[in-house]
Amino acid sequence: MKPGGAAGSTSSGGEHYRFDRIEVDVPAHTLSRDGQAQALEPKAFAVLIALLRHPGELLGRDELLDEVWGHRHVTPGVLTRAIAQLRSVLEDDVQQPRYIQTQHALGYRFIGELEPEGPAIVKASIEATDDGGPMPPAIAVPADARSAIAQATAPATVAPLGEHDHAVADQELHRAHEHVHRWWVPAAVLVLVIAVVSLWDGRSSRSNPRADASIAVMPFENLGGNRDDDYFAEGLALEMHDALAGVQGLTVAAEMSPAVAATRETDVKALGERLGVATVLDASVRREGTKLRINARLSDTTTGYTLWSKTYDHEISGVFATQTEIADEVVRSLLGAIPGRKEALAKRLAPTRNVAAFDAYLMGLQQLRLSAVDGDFEHAIGLFKQALAADSGFALAQAGICRSELFRFESLRDANAYQRARDACLRAVKMDPGLGEVDLALGELQQARGKFDQALGYYAKAEADPALKPSAYLGMAKAYAGKGQQDNARKYFELAREFRPDDASVLSAIGYWQYSNNHLPEAIESYRKAVDLRPGDAELWSSLGGLYVNAGNNPEATKAFEHSIGIRPTDAVLSNYGALKYQEGDYAAAATLFRRALEIDAGDFQIWGYLAEALLADPADAGRSREPFLRAASMAEQYLKIKPDDARALAALGWYRVNLGDAGKARELVARSEALGTERGEVGWYNAQTMTLIGSKEDVMKREAWAREGGISESMIRTNPFLKRFHARTGEKSVR
Template sequence: MNGSQTYDFDRFRLSTVRHELFRDGQPVALEPKAFCVLTELLEHGGELLSHNALLDAVWGHRHVTPGVLNRSIALVRRALGDDSEHPRYVQTVHALGYRFIAPVTRVDDAAMRTGPAASVAIAPVASPPPETKSLAAVPVAVLPFANMSDDPGQAFLSDGLAEDIITELSRWHMLAVRSRAASFRHRGVAVDVQEVARELDVRFIVEGSVRRMGERVRITAQLIDTESCNHIWAEKFDRTLSEIFDVQDEVVGTIVATLVGRVQARDAERARRKPPSSLAAYECVLRGNALPWAEPEGRAEATRLFEQAIALDPDYGFAHALLAAMRYGQWYDDPVGDDAALDEALALAMRGVELDPDESTCHSILAQVCHLRGDFDLCAQHIRRAVELNPSNQWNVADMGMMLNYLGEAGQALAWFERARQIDPYFDPPWYWREYGMALLLTHRYREAAEMFSHVTDRNFLHLAPRAASNALLGDMQAARRDVADCMAEQPDFSIERYFAKLSFKRQADIDHLAEALRQAGFPES
């Protein structure tokens, strides 16, 4: 590499002197080795770099396996939002190496410090987005994890784990994550949390420790609210250390998803204590998201809050997506209504993705709207994009399972439902158990399906109908008739025909299977 450089490409800027990557002026977390790999690719933009060339340039003469390089390339792609099958930035040349394929502008950092370089064209970098997203984001710092092993050389594991958490948390727009350079200055077992919070200007701190014991590793992590110094979440992980990166990925995924869920819950509690007239758009979304959508009063208030958020900030993509969910829920819950609410949901969801194409939940909600409209190809496209953008979001993962039920892949859906609970053991919205039960029902595992449906205690007809079908297929007609009676009491106009008018299945065999079970349970045909 020839001295300190700044590289501009697309919406990104990488500075080697600052050792930071920016997207639209916002820092993007990238662990050190992956940063060096990206820098090397940018330095040789357009050239094919072999695996050995990259290993030598980044790791020197150390003995490392090709898997280490593959992981760094994957981290680079994740940071850039790139796709290995349809790359915009990093191209894989099978069995040979990698090439950076986007146009790159290079500027010497010394020239930038002394004044503008008139002879070099600098691609413009957009300013940070105003108000709602940047100002309302919850500030978080991840401190270096303490190495509790006897071997000081194991510090790479504790540092690498903290770096991975920073990388994953940075993918959430609701969080403003401090850079590694800022957080890692506070190294030590007995840091003063409030002092760190003041210096880094953060509200939440993640800290932890790593202890390696032969071929096992114990990792502890905790989330601290710096306003009260209370530990609001803590977890311990004991794992076999057969493959360090697999361990890191599993632990990071669990920590990230659970952490985000706890931050959301904590903020929702604070938002509920404030008078609605004082809420900004972001706080409207927080309050609406915390309400019980399954209850009519909660859904009505959430709808009002999401509408208010859009009125306050018409360019708030996430608010558009959540309002779309309210609209399709309104359509879904009314078996005899017209399609006006669903049409509005589609317009809102598409606008959400247009405004915020990198927000995974916007794609997930658009996928659900497309499913209800019977557009299975678009449904699959957007739900895949949702989990690509944020594979550690338990909601997106469970949404993937739900969509697979209706795309004719209920067998595959089971693994996604299991994964959601692996990510966050506390994840249990009623629809999750219903859809998990649906996957088991469609794969003819009726007793397990009935067990999943038993987790749902409300009398919503959307839960009662498949539970009745499952009981009928088990031969428990007393339970099936009871579910039918409860369902018809809740929704007197319910019929098998109207049920499938609201619920689209790609495979006719799945429709036939479920319809016959509903008949056996005793539901009217039309």
């Protein structure tokens, strides 16, 4: 550094500076305004001291990088971010600076007026975070989310679920979770500027601008002889991605599945251009017995050169330390040494110290992802329970059980799965109430019941963890859609896709939202993109086939269903294929397919309803329809106790009840389903059928019109056996 004295005090009491209302105490490493401590990262503080020691002098960028970071493979972006944080804390306008002047392409100088030496400055106290650093400031949130976030931060606002049979357990969950102190959002959260383009513009293929301190974590390669160990390598890569995503000042590209990575460029420079990152981390993993070898490499995407590489040979019990060493080396290379960072990374990368529990947890995560393909939620739950058997306090595994049960509830409308999910969430809260994954699970739990404001509060908490942002945004999108705020839903779907452009789950969620809002062509396109990304997903092909049925494109629907069954004959695709056979008038074949679906999983009331309809439509089997109608009605009523705002389920229950001879209850359910104003097509479809037994011609035809307006195809309406019989009986045609 340049020699020269500063105008601040360097007496025996230590080095101090004062300007305007700002006081800087170098030995205490504090900065205060009007006596109030201000949060400032160590590197930003060091940059400020360097500038204060040479007021009025231009300090070059390289000079500052050498002084503060030692220029260890760091990029100029780290200095830019430090200056930006200083401006924020000092309330210094970059356009009209009072303290820090930028000399473009050269460096920075301090231009404030330092006060002469005076009495020693009283040290300001800084409230510390758990890892010893300063408390990060809160972040501004969109106005439409403030009320929900206020609910999350105010102890008395997360209300119990309300129904008498749930109140005691939910109050216990609330009390356990509210035991945590007030939460905050890390300063690393950035405002995302989204181009004014349609959500469906294919943004995943566009070239991204490169960020200086940025990295893409590639899926780790399993070099062991057992391909069943792929889950272990993939799990380590995901854990590394999430840990690095939580480092302030580091930009981490969206996580990438092995299937997507296999289609991407292998050239480091091309990867950097496509993903907009300065570096790429890749690794290979070999596990043989109790031995573990990891070869890790960090590459510069501008030059293609390797910045560092290292081989780690340990017992399998050393996996946590190895992961921490790799993550710490990445952070040092891109941001320099940060006090307390290695300890924070170690905490993030070692959610348990039990290797057997961690191994079972990674298998559970993989199976949970696969459950979207094969519907085998029980396998995922079993693996998470195995992890808990090895470590009874493993909160992430408990949260995994909660989420698995919730996915089962949403997929199969199984009321018992919701009860199990709630119990698992309660246990996870007691284990670690401050864990972001627990907040995410709690958000999904509240959303499943239609408690959208409470769900938004929990999602806002989960969003504070950068690794959970995409999932939190997806949850927010669904919650806003549930509230009927479709513009907000679109905004958060956009954010989720911005973070995960190649995630088929995000695309399928968007597709379902489009379908629910009567945008059938757009929904089909979203699902087509999803199956392109995940062609081996039987559920996605089944859903795409169902959309084709609604669109009246039976040939394409048949292809999609047969493709799905060829992958794996799930209950979903068998029931969807049965619906197509039903529409074609082959009621016996439809009933057979529905029975096969129920043999796989008998927990979905809709499939029982479909079976009852197929039997009722066939005069030879009509007398056998009562039992499945009873099963469907009983299960639907249990489901609606948990999710009373499901308009489609209410309308379906009305249809079941009218066929069981309860006309009064059926009328009530028709009114309730229509009052919600959602899922107009499906509600109109069911209620038109119900009105054939208890309504007038006008009642039936009005609801047929609603079904058309809601996206139900003309062929589905025209071929419906109950509507056909009604119009034949009344002498009226179903008119458009």
